[in-house]
Amino acid sequence: MRHRLLPLFWTIIFLVFAVLLSIAVGSVFIPPADLWRLLTGKFSGTLPEPLATYALIIVSIRLPRTVMVALTGAALGASGAAYQGLFRNPLADPYLIGVASGAGLGAVIAMSIQWPYSFWGLMAIPMAAFLAALLTVFIVYSLARVGRTVPTTNLILAGVAFGSFATALTSFLMLRSSGEIRRALGWLLGGASQAGWMPVLGILPYLIIGLSILLLGGHALNLLQFGDEQAHQLGLPVTRARTIILVAASLATAAAVAFAGIIGFVGLIVPHVMRMWFGGDYRRLLPLSMVGGAAFLLIADVLARVVLAPQEIPLGIITALAGAPFFLWVLRRSKNQGYW
Amino acid sequence: MLRIENLSVSYGARRVLHDVSLTVENGELLALIGPNGAGKSTLVRAVSGFIPAQSGSASKNGTNLLTAPASERARIISVVPQVAFLPPAFTVWETVLLGRTPYLNFLGQVSAADETIARQSLQRVDALELIDRRVGELSGGEQQRVLLARALAQSTPILLLDEPTSHLDLHHQVGLLELVRTLAHHDGLAVLVALHDLNLAARYADRIALMVDGQVKALGTPNEVLRPELISEAYHLPVQVILNPLDQSPLVLPGSPKE
Amino acid sequence: MFRKLIGICTVLAIFLAACSPAQATPAPTIIPTKASMVEAPTAVPTAERTATVLVDGLGREVKFTNPVLTIVSMAPSNTEILYAIGAGAQVTGRDEFSDYPAEAKSLPSVGGSMGQYSYEQIAAIRPDLVLAGGINTPEQVKALEDLGINVFYLGNPSTLEEMYANLETVAKLTGHEAEAATLVDSLKARVKAVDDKLAGVADQPVVFYEIDASNPNKPYTTGPGTFIDLLIARAGGQNLPGLTDAYPQVSLEQIVLANPAIILLGDAFYGTTPEAVAARPGWAQIAAVTSSRVLPFDDNLVSRPGPRLVDGLEALAQAIHPELYK
Numbered sequence: 001m002r003h004r005l006l007p008l009f010w011t012i013i014f015l016v017f018a019v020l021l022s023i024a025v026g027s028v029f030i031p032p033a034d035l036w037r038l039l040t041g042k043f044s045g046t047l048p049e050p051l052a053t054y055a056l057i058i059v060s061i062r063l064p065r066t067v068m069v070a071l072t073g074a075a076l077g078a079s080g081a082a083y084q085g086l087f088r089n090p091l092a093d094p095y096l097i098g099v100a101s102g103a104g105l106g107a108v109i110a111m112s113i114q115w116p117y118s119f120w121g122l123m124a125i126p127m128a129a130f131l132a133a134l135l136t137v138f139i140v141y142s143l144a145r146v147g148r149t150v151p152t153t154n155l156i157l158a159g160v161a162f163g164s165f166a167t168a169l170t171s172f173l174m175l176r177s178s179g180e181i182r183r184a185l186g187w188l189l190g191g192a193s194q195a196g197w198m199p200v201l202g203i204l205p206y207l208i209i210g211l212s213i214l215l216l217g218g219h220a221l222n223l224l225q226f227g228d229e230q231a232h233q234l235g236l237p238v239t240r241a242r243t244i245i246l247v248a249a250s251l252a253t254a255a256a257v258a259f260a261g262i263i264g265f266v267g268l269i270v271p272h273v274m275r276m277w278f279g280g281d282y283r284r285l286l287p288l289s290m291v292g293g294a295a296f297l298l299i300a301d302v303l304a305r306v307v308l309a310p311q312e313i314p315l316g317i318i319t320a321l322a323g324a325p326f327f328l329w330v331l332r333r334s335k336n337q338g339y340w
Numbered sequence: 341m342l343r344i345e346n347l348s349v350s351y352g353a354r355r356v357l358h359d360v361s362l363t364v365e366n367g368e369l370l371a372l373i374g375p376n377g378a379g380k381s382t383l384v385r386a387v388s389g390f391i392p393a394q395s396g397s398a399s400k401n402g403t404n405l406l407t408a409p410a411s412e413r414a415r416i417i418s419v420v421p422q423v424a425f426l427p428p429a430f431t432v433w434e435t436v437l438l439g440r441t442p443y444l445n446f447l448g449q450v451s452a453a454d455e456t457i458a459r460q461s462l463q464r465v466d467a468l469e470l471i472d473r474r475v476g477e478l479s480g481g482e483q484q485r486v487l488l489a490r491a492l493a494q495s496t497p498i499l500l501l502d503e504p505t506s507h508l509d510l511h512h513q514v515g516l517l518e519l520v521r522t523l524a525h526h527d528g529l530a531v532l533v534a535l536h537d538l539n540l541a542a543r544y545a546d547r548i549a550l551m552v553d554g555q556v557k558a559l560g561t562p563n564e565v566l567r568p569e570l571i572s573e574a575y576h577l578p579v580q581v582i583l584n585p586l587d588q589s590p591l592v593l594p595g596s597p598k599e
Numbered sequence: 600m601f602r603k604l605i606g607i608c609t610v611l612a613i614f615l616a617a618c619s620p621a622q623a624t625p626a627p628t629i630i631p632t633k634a635s636m637v638e639a640p641t642a643v644p645t646a647e648r649t650a651t652v653l654v655d656g657l658g659r660e661v662k663f664t665n666p667v668l669t670i671v672s673m674a675p676s677n678t679e680i681l682y683a684i685g686a687g688a689q690v691t692g693r694d695e696f697s698d699y700p701a702e703a704k705s706l707p708s709v710g711g712s713m714g715q716y717s718y719e720q721i722a723a724i725r726p727d728l729v730l731a732g733g734i735n736t737p738e739q740v741k742a743l744e745d746l747g748i749n750v751f752y753l754g755n756p757s758t759l760e761e762m763y764a765n766l767e768t769v770a771k772l773t774g775h776e777a778e779a780a781t782l783v784d785s786l787k788a789r790v791k792a793v794d795d796k797l798a799g800v801a802d803q804p805v806v807f808y809e810i811d812a813s814n815p816n817k818p819y820t821t822g823p824g825t826f827i828d829l830l831i832a833r834a835g836g837q838n839l840p841g842l843t844d845a846y847p848q849v850s851l852e853q854i855v856l857a858n859p860a861i862i863l864l865g866d867a868f869y870g871t872t873p874e875a876v877a878a879r880p881g882w883a884q885i886a887a888v889t890s891s892r893v894l895p896f897d898d899n900l901v902s903r904p905g906p907r908l909v910d911g912l913e914a915l916a917q918a919i920h921p922e923l924y925k
Binding site for chain 1: 385388389390392409410411413414415417418419421424425426427429430434438439441442444446447448490494
Binding site: 056057062116117178179183185186313314 | 659695708709710712714718720722723734736740746848
């Protein structure tokens with residue numbers, strides 16, 4: 001029993017390390033001594049400078065951002081594992097059936113409207129992205145359905161088709177409303193677009209629902225690896241199980257994308273690496289991908305803040321640039337062990 | 341016992357099973373034979389509920405298996421599929437354990453009793469030494485045995501096999517069918533096997549059902565069904581039937597198409 | 600997966616191209632202009648500080664102690680405005696792209712390239728006020744607000760009068776009303792001088808302003824809604840006919856049909872030269888090319904909504920009607 005939980009234990013340790021790194025490091029250098037005092041000390045009254053500024057940075061900027069990035073990474077990692085299991089395809093990622101393209105279209109449409117500067121006005125773009133993402137999944141699912149079943153091939157085809165359409169429309173709209181092109185591009189490249197705790201509170205309910213369902217779906221995903229027919233014969237209500245997992249994964253992805261934009265590679269790489277190192281049992285793979293995704297994205301975010309400081313790089317670019325070579329390296333090391 | 345009544349299945353507009361009725365008694369091995377496209381595989385898949393039926397039923401003790409909830413059905417019927425995709429990274433042990441699914445909660449938590457049953461199943465099919473091997477590394481025959489072990493682990497009173505010998509060599513064909521016959525006669529399972537090899541059917545089946553174009557053309561003992569005129573007409577090929585000198589079962593000898 | 604990778608790399612390439620000033624040769628303005636109104640920053644105002652409220656470009660009521668003593672500018676146009684009205688000494692931070700006047704470059708940067716600013720840097724500077732501009736998003740304003748930092752959003756002007764109003768607004772914030780008034784007067788005088796020079800000139804040559812010609816068969820230009828379009832008309836020229844979008848992509852055929860007398864290279868900063876234009880297939884017959892009136896142009900003069908727009912107007916007038924400036 002201990003042996004089986006060991007991978008999760010080490011991954012959580014890695015996550016804790018990433019969280020600490022994300023709080024300690026940023027574009028402003030905070031001396032370790034001051035950092036230690038702030039994290040451990042008790043203070044009465046107002047802090048002297050520069051400690052007051054450091055405290056502001058840590059509490060109001062880095063802490064909410066750390067939580068937000070960790071949640072986003074967890075959602076993308078877990079959804080990626082779920083999608084790879086559902087579609088039995090190593091190239092599957094959370095954006096396979098068009099969630100990203102739909103969200104992008106929703107966001108760009110919302111950006112072309114001048115919203116009032118108010119709570120709901122600022123919520124308009126994330127909400128539009130979220131709703132558009134869910135609508136996309138619904139449309140793709142409906143297009144792919146044949147009678148009572150939803151064949152995976154149909155889902156992929158419908159997803160790619162609709163995704164291409166949405167992407168093309170998005171590009172067209174971006175070129176037409178040139179004032180917003182910078183903003184749209186920034187959103188599409190990914191990164192924490194809104195600061196503070198509001199985004200965290202905004203996505204938390206959907207993440208809790210989506211991720212809880214996914215964590216419970218490991219056994220069903222194991223069965224699905226044998227194909228719909230064998231899973232059915234072993235007693236799994238196949239269509240119902242696949243639909244529930246698909247909806248849960250899409251919900252988590254839509255929530256992650258709503259505020260953070262399109263961050264690629266996390267949902268593709270993290271489950272693969274976890275599978276390579278710890279095996280393909282989805283009951284373990286899902287929690288490992290969740291924790292691993294959070295840690296991975298946190299590290300990427302630290303790089304995004306530090307590499308060109310004070311300039312910050314959009315997160316999606318870091319994950320793409322850093323993720324690809326890392327993945328190739330791990331792939332070579334696994335020496336063709338047929339881990340899939 | 342498995343009671344199939346007036347089962348009809350269509351693929352779109354095309355009717356592939358016409359009003360099929362059949363019973364498989366407990367302790368009996370019933371072989372389904374027939375030319376390609378006769379509907380043997382379709383029947384197996386329809387009875388297991390994977391393909392929807394337009395009308396008719398398949399029941400045991402009054403429970404209609406086609407409408408029963410998934411886990412209840414899976415405790416009554418298990419299937420050894422024909423050409424099975426097996427995810428290469430799963431081990432034999434993990435694969436066979438999945439046979440216990442109908443008895444597990446949705447998290448898939450396995451008890452010691454479940455593990456014992458899985459182990460015993462592997463022992464029955466003589467595959468215990470493969471237990472830690474990855475399924476992707478096994479030969480076709482070994483994979484087939486693992487699939488049979490999984491179906492055994494499901495502990496069901498009814499067992500369906502869809503052409504289980506098509507990828508096996510002679511040794512394994514015989515070995516598998518010997519085991520399946522023991523499961524029927526000794527353990528009392530109701531076993532329905534779709535077979536393409538007429539002579540294996542003759543040797544191992546208690547009764548044979550000959551299917552042609554989605555209908556049961558003949559049903560009875562091997563001697564009753566494996567008659568030259570029936571077989572020739574079904575397979576569009578002249579055949580001779582002689583007595584197998586080893587066990588007195590019918591032996592079908594295919595003739596030349598030109599005769 | 601590879602599709603996405605190529606897509607991301609392409610976008611990255613575009614971004615890097617947009618953010619790499621170092622390699623490109625700096626484009627000279629075509630004719631030496633009058634020195635812009637950048638005065639040496641006066642001393643920080645010592646007038647008594649009072650609490651004031653102003654409504655900014657997002658409709659927010661911004662409370663501040665007047666005058667504001669330390670400012671971070673989030674847009675290059677705002678930086679130019681601040682220095683122009685004499686508030687340069689009060690600026691303690693600026694965005695990556697603020698490069699005018701030269702003194703601004705020595706201030707600490709707070710990011711801004713690729714649309715991402717470092718809120719940590721801004722917080723560390725602890726300014727009295729952050730001056731945001733049209734290129735900033737409401738989300739960025741909100742993020743700073745949440746950190747307890749005062750932000751004033753200066754909306755983009757669409758006419759010269761609105762630009763003057765912005766100068767006066769920033770002057771109110773920083774306590775330089777007198778200098779701003781003088782500046783506005785002198786800007787108006789210069790604009791009037793241009794108007795007077797052009798009074799009675801009947802000829803309105805067609806001008807093609809190029810902002811990107813990566814595909815020389817389909818370059819990008821500026822249309823209605825941009826200052827360039829406005830100023831070209833004010834400077835006695837006419838933009839390509841039939842444009843409806845602000846930054847449209849036009850086909851070479853349209854340009855040939857319009858046969859501009861002058862071509863201004865707003866992309867000279869990125870290395871486009873008149874010789875390169877003349878060498879483009881299909882461009883050789885255009886009037887501007889045959890009469891060698893393809894001129895590099897400092898795009899910052901006409902795209903940053905600040906006092907240098909008047910410099911831009913003058914430069915445009917000299918380019919379009921050189922005969923009036925002999």
